[in-house]
Amino acid sequence: MRLEPCHSKELDRWIAERHYLRCTPSGARLRLWVLDSSNERIGAMMWGRPTARTIDQDSMLELTRMYLIDGTEPFAESKALALARKHIRKHMPGIKGLVSYSSTGQGHEGTIYKADGWFPIGKTRKRREGWSSRPDRADRDLAQKVRWVRSP
Numbered sequence: 001m002r003l004e005p006c007h008s009k010e011l012d013r014w015i016a017e018r019h020y021l022r023c024t025p026s027g028a029r030l031r032l033w034v035l036d037s038s039n040e041r042i043g044a045m046m047w048g049r050p051t052a053r054t055i056d057q058d059s060m061l062e063l064t065r066m067y068l069i070d071g072t073e074p075f076a077e078s079k080a081l082a083l084a085r086k087h088i089r090k091h092m093p094g095i096k097g098l099v100s101y102s103s104t105g106q107g108h109e110g111t112i113y114k115a116d117g118w119f120p121i122g123k124t125r126k127r128r129e130g131w132s133s134r135p136d137r138a139d140r141d142l143a144q145k146v147r148w149v150r151s152p
Contacts, residue, residue, distance in 0.1 A: 006031040043068030063100035078115035101145040118150040
């Protein structure tokens with residue numbers, strides 16, 4: 001498995017077609033294809049500024065979307081996270097921390113984060129309404145989320 005940076009929104013469209021939210025957030029600072037040993041696309045990641053405004057917007061990076069196709073090798077998600085951290089350390093030295101969220105409403109327990117050495121620092125509060133002023137960016141997952149953090 002290896003990662004390949006992407007500098008177009010093709011990756012955004014690819015994720016939106018497959019991810020359970022059916023959309024991607026704007027403002028990605030880093031887009032990465034996940035490729036198998038035959039250089040076939042098996043997944044993608046988007047990294048951006050943290051959505052929580054209380055988190056440092058310059059030295060922190062948030063995994064805003066990740067999707068790997070079904071049937072990938074065991075532990076592929078955690079391996080992809082480790083490769084992404086290596087890429088971030090090398091190419092984005094100003095990034096000092098990473099943050100991501102797992103949705104309790106989708107039954108995501110954070111297993112991929114635990115396997116890559118991330119740790120939970122709390123949960124978001126439950127929301128009653130999503131952001132529906134823009135149809136392409138409506139937040140459809142209003143469940144409480146676990147916040148995970150890690151150094152790059």
